[in-house]
Every structure is written in C-alpha cells, then in structure tokens.
Amino acid sequence: MKKQTQMYYGADYNPEQWSKEVILEDMVLMKEAGVNYVSINIFGWVSIQPNETTFDFDFLDWLIDLLYKNDIMIDLANGTASPPAWLVHKYPDMMPMTVHGNRLVHGSRQHYCPTSDVYRQYAAALSSEVAKRYHDHPGIVMWHINNEYTCHIHECYCDRCRSRFQQWLKEKYQTIATLNSAWSTTFWSQSYGDWHEIYLPEEMPTFKNPAQQLDYARFISAMNLEIYQIEKAAIAAYSKEIPFMTNLMGLHKYVDGFKWATEMDVVSWNSYPNPFNEMPYPQFLANDLTRSLKKKPFLIMEQAPSAVNWRAVNGAKKAGQMRLWSYEAIAHGSDGIMFFQWRQSKGGAEKFHSAVVPHGEPKESRVFKESCQFGNELKKLQAVVGTTFIADAAIVFDWENWWALELDAKPRKLKYIHQLSRLYEALSGLNLTVDFVHPDEDISGYSFVIAPNLYSASSSFGKKIEEYVTRGGIFLTNFFSGIVNEHDQVYLGGYPGLFKDVLGLTVEEFYPLKDSMHGQISFDGQTFTTHLWEEVIHLDHATALAHFNNDHLPGVPAITSNQYGDGYAYYIGTELAPADLAIVLTKIIQDNDLHKATEEFIEGTTPVSVTCRKGKDYSLLFLLNHTDSTHQIVLKKKGYSILDETNVTELEVDAKNVQIIKFSHTSDHK
Numbered sequence: 001m002k003k004q005t006q007m008y009y010g011a012d013y014n015p016e017q018w019s020k021e022v023i024l025e026d027m028v029l030m031k032e033a034g035v036n037y038v039s040i041n042i043f044g045w046v047s048i049q050p051n052e053t054t055f056d057f058d059f060l061d062w063l064i065d066l067l068y069k070n071d072i073m074i075d076l077a078n079g080t081a082s083p084p085a086w087l088v089h090k091y092p093d094m095m096p097m098t099v100h101g102n103r104l105v106h107g108s109r110q111h112y113c114p115t116s117d118v119y120r121q122y123a124a125a126l127s128s129e130v131a132k133r134y135h136d137h138p139g140i141v142m143w144h145i146n147n148e149y150t151c152h153i154h155e156c157y158c159d160r161c162r163s164r165f166q167q168w169l170k171e172k173y174q175t176i177a178t179l180n181s182a183w184s185t186t187f188w189s190q191s192y193g194d195w196h197e198i199y200l201p202e203e204m205p206t207f208k209n210p211a212q213q214l215d216y217a218r219f220i221s222a223m224n225l226e227i228y229q230i231e232k233a234a235i236a237a238y239s240k241e242i243p244f245m246t247n248l249m250g251l252h253k254y255v256d257g258f259k260w261a262t263e264m265d266v267v268s269w270n271s272y273p274n275p276f277n278e279m280p281y282p283q284f285l286a287n288d289l290t291r292s293l294k295k296k297p298f299l300i301m302e303q304a305p306s307a308v309n310w311r312a313v314n315g316a317k318k319a320g321q322m323r324l325w326s327y328e329a330i331a332h333g334s335d336g337i338m339f340f341q342w343r344q345s346k347g348g349a350e351k352f353h354s355a356v357v358p359h360g361e362p363k364e365s366r367v368f369k370e371s372c373q374f375g376n377e378l379k380k381l382q383a384v385v386g387t388t389f390i391a392d393a394a395i396v397f398d399w400e401n402w403w404a405l406e407l408d409a410k411p412r413k414l415k416y417i418h419q420l421s422r423l424y425e426a427l428s429g430l431n432l433t434v435d436f437v438h439p440d441e442d443i444s445g446y447s448f449v450i451a452p453n454l455y456s457a458s459s460s461f462g463k464k465i466e467e468y469v470t471r472g473g474i475f476l477t478n479f480f481s482g483i484v485n486e487h488d489q490v491y492l493g494g495y496p497g498l499f500k501d502v503l504g505l506t507v508e509e510f511y512p513l514k515d516s517m518h519g520q521i522s523f524d525g526q527t528f529t530t531h532l533w534e535e536v537i538h539l540d541h542a543t544a545l546a547h548f549n550n551d552h553l554p555g556v557p558a559i560t561s562n563q564y565g566d567g568y569a570y571y572i573g574t575e576l577a578p579a580d581l582a583i584v585l586t587k588i589i590q591d592n593d594l595h596k597a598t599e600e601f602i603e604g605t606t607p608v609s610v611t612c613r614k615g616k617d618y619s620l621l622f623l624l625n626h627t628d629s630t631h632q633i634v635l636k637k638k639g640y641s642i643l644d645e646t647n648v649t650e651l652e653v654d655a656k657n658v659q660i661i662k663f664s665h666t667s668d669h670k
C-alpha cells in the first residue's frame with residue numbers, strides 16, 4: 001500500500017471548468033502555494049462519459065500527466081458524485097423521492113436514490129473504467145470514492161426503497177415475530193403479520209414507531225455504505241496499492257462513521273466552521289472524532305480558505321484564522337490540509353464560495369498570500385506525518401445513540417452534539433485530550449471513560465462498564481444515559497437501568513427545565529446554575545458531591561460518586577456551563593490522580609491548548625494559542641521549535657499563534 005511521506009497540502013481541483021491555458025497557470029500558482037496534493041474528477045462524470053457508450057479520457061490523461069510532472073500528488077475520484085443528465089433522462093426512477101411523493105429531477109448534484117440498481121451499476125461501470133485506465137499511474141496516491149455520501153440525500157420514500165427496507169428488516173430479524181417484539185408493536189396495535197405490510201417511516205398521523213425510525217436511520221447508512229462498497233470493489237479489481245477513502249463530514253448524522261471507517265484505509269472529513277465563532281468546538285471535536293474512527297492520522301479533505309457560500313451570512317475567515325484552525329486539526333492528528341476549492345468558479349451555484357485562487361488577481365489577494373505562506377510553512381512538518389495522537393481519556397460516541405436520543409416524543413431540546421460540545425469545551429480548557437470510542441471498542445487502555453448522554457446502549461456495554469470500573473477504571477456519565485436498549489425499549493426497574501448498579505443510584509423522575517428556568521446546585525462550596533434538566537436522584541450506595549438547591553428539589557443529590565470494585569463511577573444529573581463542568585472534572589481528575597500525557601513536557605497549567613503526538617523516537621508538543629494575549633510556556637526539558645528552527649527551554653506563544661516543539665527520546669537536541 002502506498003504510504004504517505006509528507007504533509008498533504010492542496011485542494012479540490014475542478015479543471016473541467018477551465019481552459020488549458022488557465023490550467024497551465026494553475027500549475028505555476030500551485031508551486032507558489034506549496035501545493036503537493038489535489039483531488040480531481042469528483043464531479044467529472046459527464047466529462048469522461050459524455051453518453052452511454054463513450055468514454056473519453058483525453059482531458060484526464062493530459063491533466064494527470066501534467067500534475068505528475070509538476071510533482072503534485074493526485075487523489076483521483078471515480079467521478080460518481082453527480083450522475084449525468086443522459087442517465088437520469090433514460091432512467092428517471094433512479095432519482096430519490098421526497099416524503100410527499102415527489103421525484104427529484106436533474107440539475108443539482110447527489111441525485112440518486114440510495115437503493116437504485118441503475119445508479120449502482122453505472123457508478124460501478126464508471127469506477128471500473130477509471131481504475132482500469134489509471135491504477136498504475138505513479139501520480140495517483142489515493143482513491144476518492146464519490147463525495148460526501150448523504151450530504152443532501154438522507155431519505156428516500158420510493159417503492160424500491162420500501163421493498164428494500166422490508167428485505168433488510170427480514171435479513172436483520174429473520175422472523176416477523178422478532179421484529180414485532182423489537183419494535184414494541186403491541187403499542188397502538190401496530191403488529192405486522194407479513195413483511196410486505198411494513199412501510200417506510202413516511203407521512204403518518206402522529207408520532208411514528210421510534211424503533212422503526214431507528215431502523216430506517218440504520219438502513220440509510222447501510223444502503224449508502226453498500227454503494228461505497230460497490231464502487232470500491234469495482235476499483236479494487238484493478239488496484240491493490242492505492243489507499244481508499246471517501247470524504248466524511250465529521251459530525252454528520254446520517255453516516256455511521258465507525259462502521260464506514262472499517263471500509264477505508266484513510267479517514268478524512270470536510271471542515272466548515274463558522275468564522276464568526278472564535279472557538280468552534282463542534283468542529284474541533286470532529287477532528288478528534290474523525291481521527292478516532294481508525295485511531296490513526298486523518299486528513300482535512302476540504303475546508304474553506306475563507307467564506308463559504310451557503311450560510312445566511314457567509315463570514316470571511318480573519319487574517320490568521322485559517323492557519324490557526326488548520327493547526328488545530330494537525331495538533332489533533334491530521335496529516336493534511338486541503339481546501340474547497342483551488343480556483344473560484346466563474347459560474348454555477350458555488351461561485352461565491354472562497355477559493356485559494358479568487359475571482360480577482362491572486363497576487364493581490366490576502367487569501368492567496370496566506371495560503372502560500374501556510375503551504376510553504378507546512379514543508380517544515382515532515383516529522384509530524386504518521387505520528388500518533390496521545391489521548392488522556394475516552395469519550396463514548398455512538399451514531400445510533402445520536403439517532404435514538406433525538407427521535408420524537410422525548411425532551412426535544414436535548415441535543416447530543418450540543419451536550420458533547422459543552423463537555424469538549426470543558427475538557428479542552430483543562431487540556432485533557434480525548435479519543436472517541438465506539439461502545440463495542442476495547443476501553444481497558446483508558447484510565448478515564450466518559451459516556452455523555454448515552455441514552456441508548458446495549459446490555460453488553462453496561463456489563464463492560466461494570467467490569468471496567470471494577471478493575472479500577474474511572475467512569476463518568478450524566479442525565480438521560482443508560483435509559484433504553486438498541487430497540488428504544490426502557491431498561492425497567494428505575495433509571496438509568498443500564499448504569500444503576502455501577503452508579504449506585506436510582507433516578508425516580510425527570511425534571512426538565514424550560515429555557516427561562518434555571519436552578520442551582522452547590523458543589524465544593526461553590527454555586528452552579530443548572531440548565532435544561534434536573535431530576536430526582538435517590539442514593540443507593542453512591543455519595544452526593546452536590547445537591548439541587550431549588551424549591552422543587554430541595555437537597556436532592558445532583559452529582560454523585562460511587563466506589564465500585566477498585567474504581568469510581570460518577571454521575572451528573574443536570575446540564576452545567578462548561579466552566580462549571582470543568583470544576584467538577586478537575587475534582588474527579590485530582591481525586592483519582594489522573595495524569596495528562598503533556599505533563600511530561602510543560603510546567604504548570606496554561607490557557608494555551610497543549611496536545612501531543614508521538615513518533616518512533618520523538619514526541620511533538622503542539623502549543624496553540626487561541627487567546628488574545630501572549631503566554632509564556634516553561635518546558636521541563638529542552639526541545640526544538642519546528643517552526644522557529646531553534647532549540648528552546650522556555651518560549652512565548654503569541655496570541656492566535658502556534659508552536660510545535662520536538663523532543664527527541666534519544667538526545668536532548670534536534
């Protein structure tokens with residue numbers, strides 16, 4: 001398998017939109033910007049297959065050779081992201097159908113039904129042709145399959161999807177009785193006698209069966225994964241040495257990233273934080289989540305050099321913001337930074353999306369100049385490539401829980417990503433670094449595991465946590481966790497059924513708060529405001545660390561700790577502001593003598609963000625200053641500043657700036 005040896009830096013490149021003269025000018029500009037990697041042919045279908053019987057690779061042959069001659073590595077897409085008009089015209093029923101029964105038409109992109117055999121066959125045929133022609137071209141370093149699956153189409157209600165759903169359910173449950181039991185169909189007289197009676201969860205009078213909705217979410221992710229697998233297999237028939245990936249979308253709800261990642265050699269995501277938000281924690285955490293899918297370095301496959309075109313107000317990235325946020329990804333395990341897109345389109349829906357080469361004169365563009373400066377700086381980061389991110393703790397993350405938690409007929413203001421993001425903000429402030437783990441993963445290597453708002457989890461996960469804590473692990477969970485199984489059926493006997501024993505408590509009743517309502521809790525002599533949620537907690541063996549201090553729940557435990565075997569299980573029965581949550585986390589960390597990997601390198605604590613990646617015989621410390629003032633860092637041993645190219649023992653990190661310090665394990669200098 002071809003191995004990455006340098007930081008990738010580049011962009012989506014859509015030269016079908018340009019003349020050969022412009023493309024030749026691009027080669028010069030790419031050199032200037034330090035570009036060494038481009039993704040091509042993502043939207044190339046109609047250019048290389050202008051009609052059913054013609055494949056025309058002349059332009060792509062020329063382009064691939066040109067990029068190769070210019071030392072630009074190629075991420076070659078199979079070109080299936082936007083089916084051509086002739087295909088849709090011939091087979092209109094390959095198009096997705098809305099919940100109101102309307103078939104979508106050609107004229108945008110990603111216009112295919114997730115179960116369409118026509119789309120699958122033609123996408124496979126195109127993939128074969130592309131692979132046959134280019135599998136041994138030395139310029140190709142990656143296969144880019146399709147583009148952002150389910151970005152636009154994450155439901156389809158056509159008859160074909162309905163019968164495929166019935167078939168998928170039959171494969172899953174085997175008997176209709178098993179499905180009836182899993183779907184709790186005795187409720188509202190919903191029982192089925194035959195698979196053909198089952199509908200997709202389309203328009204219904206009121207709340208739909210939640211287990212049916214949950215299976216539909218699994219089905220959509222699975223059908224799209226099938227498409228990926230079909231496209232990949234068509235290429236793999238010709239190509240063994242080039243890694244496979246598709247560009248994921250970080251915190252995107254409709255693709256179960258952990259499942260998909262098993263089919264990829266490299267994981268990547270497209271990162272579009274809103275520049276108006278100085279600290280976009282959801283995107284910051286998506287870096288860790290994407291890396292965690294394979295516990296290996298990942299790639300930022302797309303980001304905007306400045307503004308996007310698809311928000312109501314498309315804020316521009318300020319000077320330095322693109323660089324700092326790119327380093328945020330690198331500091332958390334990325335081995336490459338790519339933009340959407342290289343050259344700003346003249347026409348089409350994305351002409352006002354920023355690009356490295358703008359509509360105006362590139363030499364006069366701040367964005368182009370910053371992209372050049374950053375691209376050339378990345379050449380110093382050779383030592384970063386392939387290094388392992390070191391995590392201090394694990395956060396349990398499950399797409400299926402996300403789906404289940406946010407189904408109808410429950411507290412609808414409780415949003416998984418919002419809660420995770422607040423936790424992540426608290427942990428980031430403490431510089432406690434995290435991996436995300438799937439519930440089925442081995443957690444025994446982590447000394448601290450957090451399962452935020454894990455509403456739905458299997459009984460085997462509950463057992464795993466009991467064993468983990470028994471053996472000395474530290475576990476933290478919070479409100480509305482451990483409530484239902486994978487079929488959205490409540491664990492009976494008092495909430496949170498799955499974690500009751502390990503937490504040593506029972507929750508009798510929930511007390512959600514409306515927006516204007518807040519309560520208080522007292523914790524270690526401090527008073528914190530509660531948000532969104534309170535509940536009636538009864539202690540079995542647990543100890544209360546904080547109590548609700550309200551008229552309706554006076555003196556009721558709010559935060560608890562329970563010794564279980566050799567470990568401790570903690571519970572927080574309300575939503576806290578990140579700063580308050582950080583105080584609770586600090587106590588857990590101190591009481592259990594938990595350590596951070598970065599303590600080996602720096603003295604004391606700092607508002608600068610500190611992370612560590614380890615190579616074979618060296619460690620890299622990333623210091624990112626997101627604040628508005630300079631901060632002094634004192635190192636515990638001598639290191640080498642990769643960006644300044646000097647040895648250091650003490651250094652200043654300027655506001656919005658970055659330092660990367662290399663510590664050799666074998667000698668005390670570079």
Ligand code: GAL
Pocket residue numbers: 147148151270272302308309340350353
């Ligand atoms: C991504 C997509 C790109 C481009 C970009 C604009 O979602 O993959 O093709 O549309 O958004 O922000």
